[in-house]
Amino acid sequence: MAASAPISKTIYLGAFVHSVSLQELEICPCGAIGVDEEGVIRFVERDVDGDTGRVYAKHEQWKGASVVRIQGKGFFFPGFIDTHTHAPQHPNTGLFGQTTLLSWLTTYTFPLEASLSSLPTAHRIYSNFVSRTLSHGTTTCAYYATIHVPATNLLASLCLARGQRALVGRVCMTTDMSPDYYRDASVASALRDSQASIDYIRAIDPHGAIVRPVVTPRFAPSCSTECLAALGALAHSTDSFIQTHISENTGEIALVRDLFPASDSYAAVYDAAHLLTPRTILAHAVHLSAAERKLVASRGAKIAHCPASNTALTSGCAPVRELLDAGLTIGLGTDVSGGFSPSILEECRQAIWASRFRAMCDGDAAKLTTGEVLYLATRGGAEVVGLEDKVGGFEVGMEWDAQMVRLGEVPVPVGLMGGDESEHEGDAADVDIAELANRGVDAPQTEPFRNGPVDVFGTESWDELVQKWVYSGDDRNTIAVWVRGRLVHQI
Ligand SMILES: O=c1[nH]c(=O)c2nc[nH]c2[nH]1
Ligand SMILES: [Zn+2]
Numbered sequence: 001m002a003a004s005a006p007i008s009k010t011i012y013l014g015a016f017v018h019s020v021s022l023q024e025l026e027i028c029p030c031g032a033i034g035v036d037e038e039g040v041i042r043f044v045e046r047d048v049d050g051d052t053g054r055v056y057a058k059h060e061q062w063k064g065a066s067v068v069r070i071q072g073k074g075f076f077f078p079g080f081i082d083t084h085t086h087a088p089q090h091p092n093t094g095l096f097g098q099t100t101l102l103s104w105l106t107t108y109t110f111p112l113e114a115s116l117s118s119l120p121t122a123h124r125i126y127s128n129f130v131s132r133t134l135s136h137g138t139t140t141c142a143y144y145a146t147i148h149v150p151a152t153n154l155l156a157s158l159c160l161a162r163g164q165r166a167l168v169g170r171v172c173m174t175t176d177m178s179p180d181y182y183r184d185a186s187v188a189s190a191l192r193d194s195q196a197s198i199d200y201i202r203a204i205d206p207h208g209a210i211v212r213p214v215v216t217p218r219f220a221p222s223c224s225t226e227c228l229a230a231l232g233a234l235a236h237s238t239d240s241f242i243q244t245h246i247s248e249n250t251g252e253i254a255l256v257r258d259l260f261p262a263s264d265s266y267a268a269v270y271d272a273a274h275l276l277t278p279r280t281i282l283a284h285a286v287h288l289s290a291a292e293r294k295l296v297a298s299r300g301a302k303i304a305h306c307p308a309s310n311t312a313l314t315s316g317c318a319p320v321r322e323l324l325d326a327g328l329t330i331g332l333g334t335d336v337s338g339g340f341s342p343s344i345l346e347e348c349r350q351a352i353w354a355s356r357f358r359a360m361c362d363g364d365a366a367k368l369t370t371g372e373v374l375y376l377a378t379r380g381g382a383e384v385v386g387l388e389d390k391v392g393g394f395e396v397g398m399e400w401d402a403q404m405v406r407l408g409e410v411p412v413p414v415g416l417m418g419g420d421e422s423e424h425e426g427d428a429a430d431v432d433i434a435e436l437a438n439r440g441v442d443a444p445q446t447e448p449f450r451n452g453p454v455d456v457f458g459t460e461s462w463d464e465l466v467q468k469w470v471y472s473g474d475d476r477n478t479i480a481v482w483v484r485g486r487l488v489h490q491i
Helices: 052-058 087-092 101-117 119-135 149-162 187-204 225-238 250-259 266-272 290-299 307-312 320-325 344-362 370-384 433-437 462-472
Strands: 010-019 025-035 041-045 066-069 073-078 080-086 138-144 165-169 211-217 241-246 280-284 302-305 330-332 402-407 409-411 449-451 478-483 486-490
Touching: 010 052, 010 370, 010 462, 025 052, 025 073, 025 370, 025 462, 041 052, 073 370, 073 462, 080 087, 080 280, 080 302, 080 330, 080 344, 080 370, 087 101, 087 119, 087 138, 101 119, 101 250, 119 138, 119 149, 119 478, 119 486, 138 149, 138 241, 138 370, 138 478, 149 165, 149 187, 149 211, 165 187, 165 241, 187 211, 187 225, 211 225, 225 241, 225 266, 241 266, 250 266, 266 290, 302 320, 302 370, 307 344, 320 330, 320 344, 330 344, 330 370, 344 370, 344 462, 370 462, 402 409, 402 462
Parallel strands: 010 066, 010 073, 080 138, 138 165, 165 211, 211 241, 241 280, 280 302, 302 330
Antiparallel strands: 010 025, 025 041, 073 402, 402 478, 409 449, 478 486
Protein backbone atom coordinates (compact mmCIF):
# COMPACT_ATOMS: atom_id res chain seq x y z
CA MET A 1 0.00 0.00 0.00
CA ALA A 2 1.52 3.34 -1.04
CA ALA A 3 1.09 6.36 1.19
CA SER A 4 -1.41 7.78 -1.30
CA ALA A 5 -3.58 4.63 -1.54
CA PRO A 6 -7.23 5.07 -0.49
CA ILE A 7 -8.05 4.06 3.05
CA SER A 8 -11.10 2.24 4.30
CA LYS A 9 -13.32 3.09 7.21
CA THR A 10 -11.68 1.42 10.19
CA ILE A 11 -12.47 0.61 13.79
CA TYR A 12 -9.41 0.54 16.07
CA LEU A 13 -10.29 -1.83 18.85
CA GLY A 14 -8.54 -2.19 22.19
CA ALA A 15 -6.81 -0.09 24.81
CA PHE A 16 -5.90 3.48 24.03
CA VAL A 17 -3.88 6.02 25.96
CA HIS A 18 -3.66 9.77 25.35
CA SER A 19 -3.19 13.04 27.20
CA VAL A 20 -6.29 14.97 28.10
CA SER A 21 -4.24 17.81 29.62
CA LEU A 22 -0.77 18.36 31.07
CA GLN A 23 -2.06 16.90 34.32
CA GLU A 24 -4.28 14.10 33.00
CA LEU A 25 -3.30 11.02 31.00
CA GLU A 26 -6.36 8.98 30.04
CA ILE A 27 -5.87 5.20 29.94
CA CYS A 28 -8.84 3.40 28.45
CA PRO A 29 -8.40 -0.41 28.50
CA CYS A 30 -11.57 -1.27 26.53
CA GLY A 31 -11.80 1.31 23.77
CA ALA A 32 -12.94 1.54 20.18
CA ILE A 33 -12.18 4.43 17.85
CA GLY A 34 -13.92 4.80 14.49
CA VAL A 35 -11.93 6.48 11.72
CA ASP A 36 -13.53 7.38 8.38
CA GLU A 37 -12.13 7.26 4.83
CA GLU A 38 -10.63 10.73 5.27
CA GLY A 39 -8.72 9.64 8.37
CA VAL A 40 -11.00 11.62 10.70
CA ILE A 41 -12.06 10.19 14.06
CA ARG A 42 -15.86 9.80 14.04
CA PHE A 43 -16.45 8.11 17.38
CA VAL A 44 -14.57 7.22 20.54
CA GLU A 45 -16.09 4.50 22.75
CA ARG A 46 -14.66 3.64 26.14
CA ASP A 47 -16.56 0.54 27.26
CA VAL A 48 -16.43 -1.97 24.42
CA ASP A 49 -14.24 -4.74 25.80
CA GLY A 50 -12.98 -5.96 22.44
CA ASP A 51 -16.53 -6.76 21.30
CA THR A 52 -17.42 -5.40 17.85
CA GLY A 53 -21.10 -6.24 18.58
CA ARG A 54 -21.09 -3.54 21.24
CA VAL A 55 -19.65 -1.10 18.71
CA TYR A 56 -22.23 -1.96 16.03
CA ALA A 57 -25.05 -1.63 18.59
CA LYS A 58 -24.20 2.07 18.78
CA HIS A 59 -22.80 2.60 15.28
CA GLU A 60 -24.75 0.31 12.98
CA GLN A 61 -23.45 1.93 9.79
CA TRP A 62 -19.93 0.81 10.77
CA LYS A 63 -20.77 -2.88 10.17
CA GLY A 64 -18.40 -3.95 7.39
CA ALA A 65 -15.69 -1.46 8.36
CA SER A 66 -12.18 -2.86 8.71
CA VAL A 67 -11.18 -3.75 12.26
CA VAL A 68 -7.66 -3.28 13.60
CA ARG A 69 -7.35 -4.98 16.95
CA ILE A 70 -4.63 -4.55 19.54
CA GLN A 71 -2.46 -7.64 19.72
CA GLY A 72 -1.17 -8.96 23.02
CA LYS A 73 -0.47 -6.37 25.71
CA GLY A 74 -0.57 -3.01 24.06
CA PHE A 75 -2.43 0.17 23.27
CA PHE A 76 -2.98 2.84 20.68
CA PHE A 77 -1.17 6.10 21.41
CA PRO A 78 -1.13 9.39 19.46
CA GLY A 79 1.74 9.79 17.01
CA PHE A 80 4.71 11.64 18.40
CA ILE A 81 5.51 15.18 17.31
CA ASP A 82 9.16 16.11 16.92
CA THR A 83 9.22 19.91 17.08
CA HIS A 84 12.90 20.29 16.20
CA THR A 85 15.38 18.14 14.30
CA HIS A 86 18.04 18.37 11.58
CA ALA A 87 17.57 15.69 8.89
CA PRO A 88 20.94 16.30 7.14
CA GLN A 89 22.82 15.67 10.39
CA HIS A 90 21.55 12.09 10.75
CA PRO A 91 24.86 10.45 9.67
CA ASN A 92 26.45 12.18 12.68
CA THR A 93 23.94 10.76 15.16
CA GLY A 94 25.95 9.84 18.24
CA LEU A 95 29.03 11.76 17.12
CA PHE A 96 29.85 14.85 19.14
CA GLY A 97 32.93 13.90 21.15
CA GLN A 98 33.85 16.51 23.74
CA THR A 99 32.62 19.50 21.72
CA THR A 100 30.17 22.18 22.79
CA LEU A 101 27.80 24.04 20.50
CA LEU A 102 30.13 26.38 18.58
CA SER A 103 33.02 23.91 18.22
CA TRP A 104 30.53 21.14 17.38
CA LEU A 105 29.10 23.23 14.53
CA THR A 106 32.49 23.80 12.91
CA THR A 107 33.93 20.33 13.63
CA TYR A 108 31.01 18.04 12.87
CA THR A 109 28.03 19.85 11.49
CA PHE A 110 28.97 22.31 8.76
CA PRO A 111 31.16 19.82 6.81
CA LEU A 112 28.38 17.21 6.84
CA GLU A 113 25.60 19.64 5.90
CA ALA A 114 27.73 21.01 3.04
CA SER A 115 27.84 17.50 1.52
CA LEU A 116 24.12 17.69 0.80
CA SER A 117 24.89 19.84 -2.22
CA SER A 118 24.94 16.36 -3.82
CA LEU A 119 21.37 15.25 -4.41
CA PRO A 120 22.13 11.49 -4.30
CA THR A 121 23.79 12.05 -0.89
CA ALA A 122 20.75 14.00 0.27
CA HIS A 123 18.42 11.28 -1.00
CA ARG A 124 20.28 8.56 0.89
CA ILE A 125 20.33 10.51 4.15
CA TYR A 126 16.82 11.92 3.97
CA SER A 127 15.04 8.72 2.95
CA ASN A 128 16.83 6.90 5.75
CA PHE A 129 15.94 9.56 8.32
CA VAL A 130 12.27 9.80 7.37
CA SER A 131 12.00 6.00 7.65
CA ARG A 132 13.82 6.12 10.97
CA THR A 133 11.62 8.79 12.54
CA LEU A 134 8.44 7.08 11.31
CA SER A 135 9.62 3.79 12.81
CA HIS A 136 9.85 5.55 16.18
CA GLY A 137 6.23 6.68 15.93
CA THR A 138 6.92 10.26 14.83
CA THR A 139 3.97 11.30 12.70
CA THR A 140 4.85 15.02 12.53
CA CYS A 141 8.34 16.47 12.31
CA ALA A 142 9.73 20.02 12.09
CA TYR A 143 12.82 19.55 9.94
CA TYR A 144 15.79 21.79 9.28
CA ALA A 145 17.30 20.94 5.90
CA THR A 146 20.41 22.74 4.57
CA ILE A 147 21.02 25.85 2.47
CA HIS A 148 20.54 23.76 -0.72
CA VAL A 149 17.22 24.26 -2.48
CA PRO A 150 17.14 20.96 -4.45
CA ALA A 151 17.93 18.88 -1.34
CA THR A 152 15.43 20.82 0.79
CA ASN A 153 12.74 20.26 -1.82
CA LEU A 154 13.64 16.58 -1.96
CA LEU A 155 13.12 16.26 1.79
CA ALA A 156 9.66 17.80 1.43
CA SER A 157 8.83 15.42 -1.44
CA LEU A 158 9.99 12.40 0.57
CA CYS A 159 7.84 13.39 3.55
CA LEU A 160 4.84 13.82 1.26
CA ALA A 161 5.45 10.48 -0.46
CA ARG A 162 5.93 8.64 2.84
CA GLY A 163 2.93 10.39 4.39
CA GLN A 164 4.75 11.99 7.31
CA ARG A 165 3.50 15.44 8.30
CA ALA A 166 6.37 17.86 8.17
CA LEU A 167 7.50 21.43 8.38
CA VAL A 168 10.52 21.66 6.08
CA GLY A 169 12.89 24.62 6.23
CA ARG A 170 15.74 25.72 3.97
CA VAL A 171 18.40 26.93 6.40
CA CYS A 172 19.56 30.56 6.02
CA MET A 173 23.06 31.64 7.02
CA THR A 174 24.72 34.69 5.55
CA THR A 175 27.48 35.66 8.00
CA ASP A 176 31.06 34.47 8.39
CA MET A 177 29.94 32.46 11.41
CA SER A 178 29.52 29.84 8.68
CA PRO A 179 32.50 28.70 6.59
CA ASP A 180 32.83 30.10 3.09
CA TYR A 181 32.23 26.64 1.61
CA TYR A 182 28.81 26.47 3.28
CA ARG A 183 27.08 29.85 3.38
CA ASP A 184 24.47 31.86 1.48
CA ALA A 185 26.19 34.14 -1.02
CA SER A 186 24.15 37.18 0.05
CA VAL A 187 20.99 38.20 1.85
CA ALA A 188 19.32 38.58 -1.55
CA SER A 189 20.22 35.03 -2.61
CA ALA A 190 19.19 33.63 0.78
CA LEU A 191 15.79 35.25 0.34
CA ARG A 192 15.46 34.09 -3.26
CA ASP A 193 16.37 30.51 -2.35
CA SER A 194 14.06 30.45 0.66
CA GLN A 195 11.22 31.76 -1.47
CA ALA A 196 11.97 29.06 -4.08
CA SER A 197 11.68 26.34 -1.46
CA ILE A 198 8.48 27.81 -0.05
CA ASP A 199 7.02 27.95 -3.57
CA TYR A 200 8.00 24.32 -4.25
CA ILE A 201 6.47 23.03 -1.03
CA ARG A 202 3.26 25.01 -1.59
CA ALA A 203 3.10 23.60 -5.14
CA ILE A 204 3.39 19.94 -4.10
CA ASP A 205 0.94 20.30 -1.20
CA PRO A 206 -1.19 23.41 -1.80
CA HIS A 207 -3.26 23.04 1.37
CA GLY A 208 -0.35 22.01 3.56
CA ALA A 209 -2.17 18.83 4.57
CA ILE A 210 1.13 16.96 4.95
CA VAL A 211 4.09 19.27 4.23
CA ARG A 212 4.42 22.98 4.96
CA PRO A 213 7.34 25.37 4.52
CA VAL A 214 9.06 27.02 7.47
CA VAL A 215 11.33 30.09 7.31
CA THR A 216 14.58 29.02 8.98
CA PRO A 217 17.26 31.48 10.07
CA ARG A 218 19.78 29.04 11.56
CA PHE A 219 20.37 31.21 14.64
CA ALA A 220 21.19 34.86 15.28
CA PRO A 221 25.00 34.52 14.86
CA SER A 222 24.48 33.05 11.37
CA CYS A 223 22.36 35.95 10.14
CA SER A 224 22.95 39.71 9.89
CA THR A 225 20.39 42.18 11.21
CA GLU A 226 19.38 42.81 7.60
CA CYS A 227 18.98 39.07 6.94
CA LEU A 228 16.88 38.50 10.08
CA ALA A 229 14.60 41.42 9.18
CA ALA A 230 14.20 40.17 5.62
CA LEU A 231 13.30 36.68 6.88
CA GLY A 232 10.76 38.14 9.32
CA ALA A 233 9.17 39.95 6.37
CA LEU A 234 9.31 36.79 4.22
CA ALA A 235 7.52 34.75 6.87
CA HIS A 236 4.87 37.45 7.08
CA SER A 237 4.38 37.83 3.32
CA THR A 238 4.21 34.05 2.75
CA ASP A 239 2.18 33.32 5.90
CA SER A 240 4.81 30.79 6.97
CA PHE A 241 5.99 29.26 10.19
CA ILE A 242 9.43 30.31 11.52
CA GLN A 243 11.99 28.12 13.30
CA THR A 244 15.33 29.01 14.84
CA HIS A 245 17.54 28.38 17.88
CA ILE A 246 17.71 30.53 21.01
CA SER A 247 19.78 30.66 24.20
CA GLU A 248 21.20 27.17 23.95
CA ASN A 249 24.68 27.74 25.29
CA THR A 250 26.38 30.47 27.31
CA GLY A 251 29.18 30.98 24.72
CA GLU A 252 26.54 31.46 22.03
CA ILE A 253 24.67 34.00 24.19
CA ALA A 254 27.90 35.99 24.73
CA LEU A 255 28.48 35.92 20.96
CA VAL A 256 24.98 37.28 20.31
CA ARG A 257 25.65 40.06 22.85
CA ASP A 258 28.83 40.99 20.92
CA LEU A 259 27.21 40.76 17.49
CA PHE A 260 24.05 42.68 18.39
CA PRO A 261 25.19 45.28 20.97
CA ALA A 262 22.08 47.43 20.45
CA SER A 263 19.74 44.64 21.57
CA ASP A 264 18.78 44.09 25.20
CA SER A 265 18.75 40.32 24.87
CA TYR A 266 18.87 37.33 22.51
CA ALA A 267 15.06 37.26 22.33
CA ALA A 268 15.04 41.00 21.59
CA VAL A 269 17.23 40.39 18.51
CA TYR A 270 14.53 38.17 17.04
CA ASP A 271 11.72 40.43 18.19
CA ALA A 272 13.24 43.43 16.41
CA ALA A 273 13.17 41.36 13.20
CA HIS A 274 9.48 40.37 13.74
CA LEU A 275 10.57 36.77 14.12
CA LEU A 276 8.72 36.19 17.39
CA THR A 277 5.19 35.24 16.34
CA PRO A 278 2.55 32.66 17.36
CA ARG A 279 3.96 30.53 14.50
CA THR A 280 7.56 30.63 15.71
CA ILE A 281 9.35 27.55 17.09
CA LEU A 282 12.34 28.42 19.27
CA ALA A 283 14.65 25.49 20.00
CA HIS A 284 16.38 25.06 23.36
CA ALA A 285 15.60 28.22 25.44
CA VAL A 286 17.89 26.84 28.14
CA HIS A 287 19.09 30.17 29.52
CA LEU A 288 16.26 32.66 28.84
CA SER A 289 16.03 35.47 31.40
CA ALA A 290 12.70 36.20 33.10
CA ALA A 291 12.26 39.23 30.82
CA GLU A 292 12.91 37.10 27.71
CA ARG A 293 10.41 34.46 28.85
CA LYS A 294 7.85 37.21 29.25
CA LEU A 295 8.62 38.63 25.81
CA VAL A 296 8.47 35.22 24.10
CA ALA A 297 5.20 34.36 25.87
CA SER A 298 3.67 37.73 25.01
CA ARG A 299 4.41 37.16 21.31
CA GLY A 300 2.89 33.65 21.45
CA ALA A 301 6.12 32.03 20.22
CA LYS A 302 6.60 28.38 21.20
CA ILE A 303 9.49 26.33 22.61
CA ALA A 304 11.07 23.07 21.39
CA HIS A 305 12.66 21.43 24.43
CA CYS A 306 15.64 19.27 23.34
CA PRO A 307 17.04 17.64 26.49
CA ALA A 308 19.21 14.94 24.85
CA SER A 309 21.02 17.57 22.80
CA ASN A 310 21.28 19.93 25.76
CA THR A 311 23.06 17.22 27.72
CA ALA A 312 25.19 15.88 24.85
CA LEU A 313 26.60 19.33 24.04
CA THR A 314 26.65 20.23 27.75
CA SER A 315 24.48 23.26 27.02
CA GLY A 316 22.49 23.03 30.26
CA CYS A 317 19.25 21.72 31.76
CA ALA A 318 16.32 23.79 30.53
CA PRO A 319 14.05 24.86 33.40
CA VAL A 320 10.92 23.37 31.87
CA ARG A 321 8.73 23.76 34.96
CA GLU A 322 9.57 27.48 35.10
CA LEU A 323 8.94 27.86 31.37
CA LEU A 324 5.55 26.16 31.76
CA ASP A 325 4.76 28.36 34.75
CA ALA A 326 5.64 31.39 32.61
CA GLY A 327 2.82 30.33 30.29
CA LEU A 328 5.00 29.06 27.46
CA THR A 329 3.85 26.32 25.10
CA ILE A 330 6.41 23.51 24.90
CA GLY A 331 6.98 20.45 22.73
CA LEU A 332 9.87 18.01 22.54
CA GLY A 333 12.60 17.97 19.89
CA THR A 334 15.20 15.30 19.15
CA ASP A 335 17.60 17.89 17.67
CA VAL A 336 19.57 15.25 15.79
CA SER A 337 22.56 15.27 15.75
CA GLY A 338 23.17 17.48 18.76
CA GLY A 339 20.69 14.97 20.14
CA PHE A 340 21.85 11.36 19.87
CA SER A 341 18.54 9.68 19.03
CA PRO A 342 15.75 10.13 16.48
CA SER A 343 13.23 8.89 19.08
CA ILE A 344 10.76 11.15 20.88
CA LEU A 345 10.23 8.32 23.39
CA GLU A 346 13.94 8.66 24.23
CA GLU A 347 13.40 12.42 24.45
CA CYS A 348 10.61 11.79 27.00
CA ARG A 349 13.09 9.93 29.19
CA GLN A 350 15.71 12.64 28.73
CA ALA A 351 13.16 15.32 29.62
CA ILE A 352 12.41 13.44 32.83
CA TRP A 353 16.11 13.06 33.66
CA ALA A 354 16.90 16.71 32.94
CA SER A 355 14.02 17.79 35.18
CA ARG A 356 15.35 15.55 37.94
CA PHE A 357 18.79 17.11 37.68
CA ARG A 358 17.11 20.51 38.01
CA ALA A 359 15.12 19.19 40.98
CA MET A 360 18.36 18.39 42.80
CA CYS A 361 19.01 22.16 42.91
CA ASP A 362 15.57 23.73 42.50
CA GLY A 363 13.43 21.33 44.54
CA ASP A 364 10.96 18.56 43.73
CA ALA A 365 8.51 20.82 41.92
CA ALA A 366 10.92 20.83 38.97
CA LYS A 367 10.38 17.10 38.35
CA LEU A 368 8.31 16.30 35.26
CA THR A 369 6.04 13.27 35.47
CA THR A 370 5.63 10.56 32.86
CA GLY A 371 2.21 11.97 32.02
CA GLU A 372 3.62 15.46 31.60
CA VAL A 373 6.36 14.44 29.16
CA LEU A 374 3.87 12.37 27.16
CA TYR A 375 1.73 15.50 26.95
CA LEU A 376 4.72 17.52 25.65
CA ALA A 377 5.43 14.74 23.12
CA THR A 378 1.89 14.88 21.71
CA ARG A 379 -0.55 17.68 22.60
CA GLY A 380 2.20 20.17 23.48
CA GLY A 381 4.05 19.43 20.26
CA ALA A 382 0.82 19.72 18.26
CA GLU A 383 0.33 23.23 19.61
CA VAL A 384 3.94 24.13 18.78
CA VAL A 385 3.45 23.16 15.12
CA GLY A 386 -0.04 24.65 14.88
CA LEU A 387 -1.90 21.34 14.61
CA GLU A 388 -3.62 21.23 18.00
CA ASP A 389 -7.08 20.93 16.41
CA LYS A 390 -6.01 17.96 14.30
CA VAL A 391 -3.52 15.75 16.13
CA GLY A 392 -2.04 14.92 19.52
CA GLY A 393 -5.09 13.24 21.06
CA PHE A 394 -8.02 10.97 20.29
CA GLU A 395 -11.12 13.13 19.98
CA VAL A 396 -14.01 13.16 17.54
CA GLY A 397 -13.09 15.47 14.66
CA MET A 398 -9.35 15.01 15.09
CA GLU A 399 -7.30 12.99 12.60
CA TRP A 400 -5.96 9.48 13.17
CA ASP A 401 -2.24 10.07 13.68
CA ALA A 402 -1.44 7.14 15.91
CA GLN A 403 0.91 4.34 16.79
CA MET A 404 0.14 0.81 17.91
CA VAL A 405 2.33 0.00 20.90
CA ARG A 406 2.91 -3.61 21.92
CA LEU A 407 4.75 -4.61 25.08
CA GLY A 408 6.21 -7.99 26.10
CA GLU A 409 6.49 -10.13 22.99
CA VAL A 410 6.82 -8.13 19.78
CA PRO A 411 6.78 -9.28 16.14
CA VAL A 412 10.08 -10.05 14.50
CA PRO A 413 10.61 -7.47 11.73
CA VAL A 414 9.70 -8.74 8.28
CA GLY A 415 13.30 -8.37 7.14
CA LEU A 416 14.50 -10.80 9.81
CA MET A 417 12.09 -13.54 8.77
CA GLY A 418 14.31 -14.92 6.04
CA GLY A 419 13.40 -12.55 3.20
CA ASP A 420 15.65 -10.03 1.55
CA GLU A 421 15.54 -7.05 3.90
CA SER A 422 16.51 -4.62 1.18
CA GLU A 423 13.23 -5.40 -0.58
CA HIS A 424 11.36 -3.95 2.36
CA GLU A 425 13.50 -0.91 3.05
CA GLY A 426 11.33 2.22 3.06
CA ASP A 427 8.43 0.09 1.93
CA ALA A 428 7.08 -1.42 5.10
CA ALA A 429 3.53 -0.28 4.42
CA ASP A 430 3.18 -3.08 1.82
CA VAL A 431 2.20 -5.56 4.53
CA ASP A 432 -1.47 -5.48 5.50
CA ILE A 433 -1.72 -4.53 9.15
CA ALA A 434 -5.50 -4.88 9.12
CA GLU A 435 -5.16 -8.51 8.14
CA LEU A 436 -2.51 -9.07 10.81
CA ALA A 437 -4.45 -7.29 13.51
CA ASN A 438 -7.81 -8.85 12.62
CA ARG A 439 -6.61 -12.21 13.91
CA GLY A 440 -7.67 -11.11 17.37
CA VAL A 441 -5.97 -11.13 20.74
CA ASP A 442 -6.30 -14.85 21.35
CA ALA A 443 -5.70 -16.11 17.84
CA PRO A 444 -2.76 -18.46 17.31
CA GLN A 445 0.32 -16.55 16.28
CA THR A 446 1.97 -17.85 13.20
CA GLU A 447 4.57 -15.11 12.76
CA PRO A 448 7.71 -15.37 14.86
CA PHE A 449 7.67 -13.24 17.98
CA ARG A 450 10.54 -12.40 20.27
CA ASN A 451 10.69 -10.78 23.62
CA GLY A 452 10.88 -7.02 23.14
CA PRO A 453 12.73 -4.52 25.29
CA VAL A 454 9.90 -4.29 27.85
CA ASP A 455 9.38 -7.41 29.99
CA VAL A 456 5.77 -7.89 31.07
CA PHE A 457 4.89 -10.21 33.95
CA GLY A 458 1.11 -9.82 33.92
CA THR A 459 1.05 -8.20 37.33
CA GLU A 460 1.31 -4.63 36.06
CA SER A 461 -1.52 -2.12 36.16
CA TRP A 462 -2.19 -0.17 32.96
CA ASP A 463 -0.50 2.85 34.49
CA GLU A 464 2.58 0.72 35.22
CA LEU A 465 2.64 -0.62 31.67
CA VAL A 466 2.74 2.93 30.34
CA GLN A 467 5.57 3.79 32.77
CA LYS A 468 7.52 0.72 31.61
CA TRP A 469 7.06 1.74 27.97
CA VAL A 470 8.35 5.24 28.65
CA TYR A 471 11.39 4.06 30.59
CA SER A 472 12.45 1.03 28.58
CA GLY A 473 10.51 0.94 25.30
CA ASP A 474 11.87 1.65 21.84
CA ASP A 475 10.94 1.27 18.17
CA ARG A 476 10.57 -2.52 18.57
CA ASN A 477 7.41 -1.72 20.53
CA THR A 478 6.03 0.56 17.80
CA ILE A 479 4.48 -2.06 15.58
CA ALA A 480 2.38 0.18 13.34
CA VAL A 481 2.05 3.91 12.66
CA TRP A 482 -0.72 5.86 10.90
CA VAL A 483 -0.98 9.44 9.65
CA ARG A 484 -4.45 10.76 8.71
CA GLY A 485 -5.67 7.17 8.85
CA ARG A 486 -3.03 5.96 6.41
CA LEU A 487 -0.59 3.24 7.43
CA VAL A 488 2.92 4.74 7.08
CA HIS A 489 5.05 2.22 8.95
CA GLN A 490 4.77 -1.25 10.38
CA ILE A 491 7.08 -3.93 11.66
O1 LIG B 1 21.59 22.16 18.43
C1 LIG B 1 21.88 22.89 17.49
N1 LIG B 1 22.03 22.38 16.25
C2 LIG B 1 22.35 23.12 15.18
O2 LIG B 1 22.48 22.63 14.07
C3 LIG B 1 22.52 24.52 15.43
N2 LIG B 1 22.81 25.55 14.64
C4 LIG B 1 22.84 26.64 15.42
N3 LIG B 1 22.55 26.32 16.69
C5 LIG B 1 22.35 25.01 16.72
N4 LIG B 1 22.05 24.19 17.73
ZN1 LIG C 1 18.92 22.32 16.41
